[in-house]
Amino acid sequence: MKPIINVYGLTKDYGNNKGIFDLTFCVGEGEVFGYLGPNGAGKTTTIRHLMGFLTPDRGCSQILGMDTRTRSSEIMKQLGYLPGEIAFFDQMTGLEFLKFMGEMRGLVDTKFRDKLVDLFQLDTGGKIRKMSKGMKQKLGIICAFMHDPKVLILDEPTSGLDPLMQKVFTDLILEEKSRGKTILMSSHIFEEIERTCDRVGIIKNGRLVAIENMNDIKKKRRKTFDVTFENPLAAAEFVRSNDFDIMDVNENIVKLSIMGNVTEFIKALNYHTVLDLNIESSGLENIFMYYYGDTESEKSFEVMKGGH
Amino acid sequence: MCSKPLLKATIKQNIAVFILILAVLMVYLPIIIIMYEPETKDSLNDVLALLPQSLIAAMGLNNLGNTLTDFIGNYFYGFLILFLPMIYTITVCYRCIAAHVDKGSMAYLLSTPNKRTKIALTQALFIIISTTVMIAFITLAGIVISNIIFPGELDILAFLLLNLGTLLLYYAVTGIGFLSSCLFNDTKYPLITGAGLPVIFLVIQMISNLGEKVQFIKYFTLFSLFDPEKIINGGSFLPQLIALFIISAVMYGLGIYVFNKKDLPV
Numbered sequence: 001m002k003p004i005i006n007v008y009g010l011t012k013d014y015g016n017n018k019g020i021f022d023l024t025f026c027v028g029e030g031e032v033f034g035y036l037g038p039n040g041a042g043k044t045t046t047i048r049h050l051m052g053f054l055t056p057d058r059g060c061s062q063i064l065g066m067d068t069r070t071r072s073s074e075i076m077k078q079l080g081y082l083p084g085e086i087a088f089f090d091q092m093t094g095l096e097f098l099k100f101m102g103e104m105r106g107l108v109d110t111k112f113r114d115k116l117v118d119l120f121q122l123d124t125g126g127k128i129r130k131m132s133k134g135m136k137q138k139l140g141i142i143c144a145f146m147h148d149p150k151v152l153i154l155d156e157p158t159s160g161l162d163p164l165m166q167k168v169f170t171d172l173i174l175e176e177k178s179r180g181k182t183i184l185m186s187s188h189i190f191e192e193i194e195r196t197c198d199r200v201g202i203i204k205n206g207r208l209v210a211i212e213n214m215n216d217i218k219k220k221r222r223k224t225f226d227v228t229f230e231n232p233l234a235a236a237e238f239v240r241s242n243d244f245d246i247m248d249v250n251e252n253i254v255k256l257s258i259m260g261n262v263t264e265f266i267k268a269l270n271y272h273t274v275l276d277l278n279i280e281s282s283g284l285e286n287i288f289m290y291y292y293g294d295t296e297s298e299k300s301f302e303v304m305k306g307g308h
Numbered sequence: 309m310c311s312k313p314l315l316k317a318t319i320k321q322n323i324a325v326f327i328l329i330l331a332v333l334m335v336y337l338p339i340i341i342i343m344y345e346p347e348t349k350d351s352l353n354d355v356l357a358l359l360p361q362s363l364i365a366a367m368g369l370n371n372l373g374n375t376l377t378d379f380i381g382n383y384f385y386g387f388l389i390l391f392l393p394m395i396y397t398i399t400v401c402y403r404c405i406a407a408h409v410d411k412g413s414m415a416y417l418l419s420t421p422n423k424r425t426k427i428a429l430t431q432a433l434f435i436i437i438s439t440t441v442m443i444a445f446i447t448l449a450g451i452v453i454s455n456i457i458f459p460g461e462l463d464i465l466a467f468l469l470l471n472l473g474t475l476l477l478y479y480a481v482t483g484i485g486f487l488s489s490c491l492f493n494d495t496k497y498p499l500i501t502g503a504g505l506p507v508i509f510l511v512i513q514m515i516s517n518l519g520e521k522v523q524f525i526k527y528f529t530l531f532s533l534f535d536p537e538k539i540i541n542g543g544s545f546l547p548q549l550i551a552l553f554i555i556s557a558v559m560y561g562l563g564i565y566v567f568n569k570k571d572l573p574v
Contacts, residue, residue, distance in 0.1 A: 048572075048573075048574075051415070051419065052418070053418065053571065053573075053574055054571045055571060073421050073426075076419055076420055076421040076422075081415070081419040083412060083415040083416070083419075085412045086412075087412030087415070087416075088413055088416065089413055091320075091321065100313055100317055101420065104311065104313050104314065104417070104422060143416070
């Protein structure tokens with residue numbers, strides 16, 4: 001696979017252990033690369049380097065073989081970017097903004113743009129200042145895709161979108177992927193990464209701690225069950241008489257994890273009254289918890305979960 | 309070298325404040341010219357006599373002069389012209405670069421195939437052109453109104469030189485604003501330097517008018533390089549104007565250079 005985005009030993013030290021340190025990875029042609037980490041881990045800092053906004057202390061990054069800092073304006077001809085923070089020209093309407101960005105890019109053909117506006121059902125007639133966060137996010141997505149670029153860099157693309165629009169977005173990513181686009185997207189929504197990405201890079205405190213293949217993760221996938229029994233006694237009885245991987249027992253709620261087949265589990269449950277059964281299923285989440293398992297990071301993880 | 313769509317968008321963004329300031333100037337200018345009327349001038353002198361001497365001196369109204377050109381030069385170009393368009397230039401300098409960086413909209417501009425230098429140059433060009441247009445309007449209005457009310461009394465060459473001086477002064481002031489807009493990322497600092505320095509210069513200018521004892525501080529203000537009286541009455545003013553031009557060129561050049569090199573938090 002031809003490498004499209006290359007990052008070699010990229011380092012930007014802001015002091016106090018903030019910044020990014022010695023990042024090395026590459027994204028191949030036609031690949032969707034998920035970039036995962038809690039707030040402040042360095043996702044946006046990495047993306048800002050890829051956009052040529054920052055000069056690295058050490059190392060370098062290239063897109064399509066061009067240095068991202070010195071040749072950014074050439075790279076931008078073939079790149080679509082969605083910033084993490086939405087800020088437009090407030091006094092413009094949605095359509096005025098899209099037209100303006102099209103002119104800045106020298107874009108003539110607006111067919112794809114109009115198709116995207118329809119797809120996301122965005123009313124482009126209103127002033128951007130008065131748009132809701134979700135509408136602004138849609139506008140940003142359309143702006144990133146409308147010139148049909150080869151490479152896409154998307155910083156938390158689905159934040160603010162309702163579930164229906166998240167689905168539309170996921171479908172769009174899959175379609176673009178099938179057309180051979182190279183996509184790097186940061187996210188904290190596990191399902192979205194799981195559905196769209198081929199590989200995922202996990203960043204922690206500015207350092208890349210893992211790059212996992214999505215297929216490997218799916219094979220290793222574990223499911224976590226929360227079973228609520230009638231009373232603590234029944235819960236204890238269930239734990240004692242079965243041989244499951246119990247993670248936690250809290251009064252009458254038992255949390256256990258199972259890899260693969262769940263037949264044995266269902267049979268065992270048959271002997272008890274089950275008040276409630278909750279399934280958490282995300283391979284990525286487990287991988288994530290594995291790398292972020294310490295208490296401090298759990299807190300930021302909770303924040304992230306609450307965030308979407 | 310210049311991005312047309314961006315220039316268009318920037319014009320649209322700032323046209324309202326441009327018109328507002330120009331309108332205020334256009335109200336003041338005819339009033340001041342009309343006041344040259346001998347009777348009104350006498351009554352103006354009466355009014356001025358009531359005010360504290362130091363206040364009049366600070367406003368640069370010590371000597372209202374004998375000719376219409378002197379009168380306009382002192383009254384309009386001594387203070388009002390230093391103050392009103394500055395409101396416009398401070399606003400525009402901040403909006404052109406720093407506000408885009410601070411809000412994050414710069415990220416969109418730089419995600420298009422335009423070099424940073426091109427973006428900065430376009431914005432600099434807008435500031436320079438719009439300031440020039442503003443001064444040109446005033447020049448034209450001054451000549452037309454003077455010739456309607458007091459035909460033949462205005463020394464047109466001196467008046468044009470006066471406006472050229474004003475324009476160069478504004479290039480330098482906007483140069484400072486543009487450089488600070490390019491230099492700082494935080495909202496505070498571009499406003500503190502871009503607005504603060506010119507205002508401090510203006511205050512120093514006013515204080516230095518007060519008398520011999522404090523006159524030495526005029527060396528601490530850029531505005532000393534623009535002396536209406538000398539321009540009108542044929543004193544030496546050329547070196548000062550050249551200095552203003554050099555300062556402007558350096559400020560704008562440095563601004564574009566800094567903006568091209570720096571880390572952008574967008």
